[in-house]
Amino acid sequence: MLELKQIHKVFNEGTPDEKIALDRINLTLNEGDFVTVIGSNGAGKSTLMNMISGVMTPDVGTVLIDGQNVTPISEYKRAKLIGRVFQDPMAGTAPSMTIEENLAMAYSRNKSRSLRKGVTKKRKEYFQEVLATLHLGLENRLTAKVGLLSGGERQALSLLMATFTEPSILLLDEHTAALDPARAELITNLTKEIVEKFNLTTLMVTHNMQQALDLGNRLIMMDKGQIILEVDENQKGSLTIEQLLYEFQRIRGAKMASDRALLS
Ligand SMILES: Nc1ncnc2c1ncn2[C@@H]1O[C@H](COP(=O)(O)OP(=O)(O)OP(=O)(O)O)[C@@H](O)[C@H]1O
Ligand SMILES: [Mg+2]
Secondary structure: OEEEEEEEEEEOOOOOOOEEEEEEEEEEEOOOOEEEEEEOOOOOHHHHHHHHHOOOOOOEEEEEEOOEEOOOOOHHHHHHHEEEEOOOOOOOOOOOOEHHHHHHHHHHOOOOHHHOOOOOHHHHHHHHHHHHOOOOOHHHOOOOEHHHOOHHHHHHHHHHHHHOOOOOEEEEEOOOOOOOHHHHHHHHHHHHHHHHHHOOEEEEEOOOHHHHHHOOOEEEEEEOOEEEEEEOHHHHOOOOHHHHHHHHHHHHOOOOOOHHHHHO
């Protein structure tokens, strides 16, 4: 489903600011895999997401989606294969547009041009139906401007939009981090539901260790541009936070840099 081969990315090469953000990463996701990604600040997690979605191109290496080499393909052209939700609730939606306009935009991403005409009555009903699954009452606010929604409401909408067209890959980059605990839990549960419903192949970055353990069937830990630990389906169920921290110290010989990780 997703294959990363020898992905290498250096920022500011040849300058004093040189940074190896990704150091020859290899990773394979099978259909329906849900992989949680943890690691300290600057480990390369978001850069990895950017490589998959095509926001950035690797210096070396290949990205394959459904067996197709997408490395040279632009972000725009890859968009129908990939759904993405960011940490910032403001990032995934257009604030000056209404809920139904945002949904129409997401919906048309995967459709031919002839189908892109505005919001028809039939489509409105469909939007209401899917919004109702969020249990936030958004189905009654189709014409409300998205900029007026709360962070949690916007993240729920972003998640819905990202998965509308049943993408091959779903990328979640700390998408619950900016929310209060109750909203974060709501979005976490929604994520679980949507991923299961469509059997989406998912990569989820989180600083919340418990969330990383609770969700998904696999887990990877990144540090300094490398995947330093891979936990498979058979091991994940019995893994604890203490073991994860112990593994990190064992591998790196240093305490995990991220205090945020310990808070959760
Ligand atoms: N566009 C860029 N230009 C220069 N350096 C960058 C760029 N993007 C990322 N970096 C650097 O690459 C490294 C990896 O960054 P990345 O954003 O992938 O980390 P991360 O694991 O997502 O961290 P966090 O948990 O803080 O979000 C960092 O040292 C960062 O400063
Ligand atoms: Mg990041």
